[in-house]
Amino acid sequence: MKILVIEDDKTTGPFVAKGLRQEGHTVDLVANGRDGLLQATTADYDILVLDRMLPGLDGLSLIKTLRGAGQRTPAIMLTALSGVEDRIEGLEAGADDYLVKPFAFGELSARVAALARRPGYQQQETTLQAADLQMDLVHHRVTRAGVDIPLLPREFTLLEHLLRRKGRVQTRTMLLEAVLGINFYPQTQLVETHISRLRGKGDRPFYQDLIENVRGAGYRIAA
Known part of the structure; x- marks a missing residue:
């Protein structure tokens, strides 16, 4: 939620x-x-x-x-x-x-x-979607092209955050604060690590990359 x-x-x-x-x-x-x-x-x-x-x-x-x-x-x-x-x-x-x-x-x-x-x-939104990826918020389940994608809690939260803001760039600082609960930690690679894991599970096995790296800005899922 x-x-x-x-x-x-x-x-x-x-x-x-x-x-x-x-x-x-x-x-x-x-x-x-x-x-x-x-x-x-x-x-x-x-x-x-x-x-x-x-x-x-x-x-x-x-x-x-x-x-x-x-x-x-x-x-x-x-x-x-x-x-x-x-x-x-x-x-x-x-x-x-x-x-x-x-x-x-x-x-x-x-x-x-x-x-x-x-x-x-x-009655409120219970499913988020981008292309053939679907997130079921009620059952805490993610699928792509009908294939289950097992995610850890923080990976699920990070993907939900990006899906809810589909088309909008989310900076590294935004993701640190909103998803990982870190206010200021310039040396951490947590965002990059979690994005890489998400891509490994939700992008690389499929024909289309959904998580975009906007150079010098951050990450987004294309609208």
């Missing part, structure tokens, strides 16, 4: 994003409410995970604005406010679930999965 995490805490935000990525999700992380609102209204997400107390625009105002605009993406609100009235206020603002800090990541993961099982979620 593609998940937007809106959390300004420098420990909680990266912790949540890293955990969700390790489970195979594509995760974008922003640290303030205004950027979160912009991101949530300009890109398609399956689930939102947002803090209640955010700089720029608080979580309650953010979710109210989204709901008022007809945005129905399921949302889990994180907060240190544990009172019953606080939880009611969050749910009445438009949040689908409410998780009090501190929390175990396993519980957050279970709540994300529970939201994904709700009726209506299956």
Whole structure:
């Protein structure tokens, strides 16, 4: 799934994003409410995970604005406010679930999965495709020309990220941050290593290369 995490805490935000990525999700992380609102209204997400107390625009105002605009993406609100009235206020603002800090990541993961099982979620995009390559997001399966392509979790996440942005170049830095959870590490060859593995499994055995290396820019899957 593609998940937007809106959390300004420098420990909680990266912790949540890293955990969700390790489970195979594509995760974008922003640290303030205004950027979160912009991101949530300009890109398609399956689930939102947002803090209640955010700089720029608080979580309650953010979710109210989204709901008022007809945005129905399921949302889990994180907060240190544990009172019953606080939880009611969050749910009445438009949040689908409410998780009090501190929390175990396993519980957050279970709540994300529970939201994904709700009726209506299956109406959202569940298959991504480029040429004869298909990615089944529900069953976590990739095939090309009808042949199963076994991928490791990070390879699956990297391919999903590229497929969702088909036709758009993704720089090495974008891929490090969004898929591998690394903010700055200029010497690492992780992106190149994972791209090479993806090509070895999904491109080289077939007649057409789908992953393009745009020299001096990054990588993309042609539209």
